[in-house]
Amino acid sequence: MVFLQDKRAAGYHVNQRCIGCCICSAIAPENFRSNHEDGMDYVHKQPDDPAEERLCTEAMDICPVNAIDKHT
Numbered sequence: 001m002v003f004l005q006d007k008r009a010a011g012y013h014v015n016q017r018c019i020g021c022c023i024c025s026a027i028a029p030e031n032f033r034s035n036h037e038d039g040m041d042y043v044h045k046q047p048d049d050p051a052e053e054r055l056c057t058e059a060m061d062i063c064p065v066n067a068i069d070k071h072t
Contacts, residue, residue: 010071011046012056018067027062028055041067 012031014024020039024032031052033044047053060068 012043012060013069013071014040014042015067015069017065019065021064023062023064024059024068027059028052031056032059 014032018040020034020036020041022034022041024041025034028047031043031045031047032041034041047056056068057070060070
């Protein structure tokens with residue numbers, strides 16, 4: 001049996017469920033940004049330290065539509 005590997009890079013990703021509420025960019029402004037033209041937030045940069053990692057995890061947990069994924 002062959003399993004296809006997920007081609008996405010490790011780290012946090014905002015998926016298509018995003019409604020552009022800006023909660024993630026308010027919680028972790030160093031890591032998430034808002035694109036008002038597209039109506040979605042996006043990952044600006046992956047966390048560099050434990051404090052940023054905690055904020056990204058908090059943003060993922062609080063997201064009202066579960067639009068933030070973390071790939072390992």
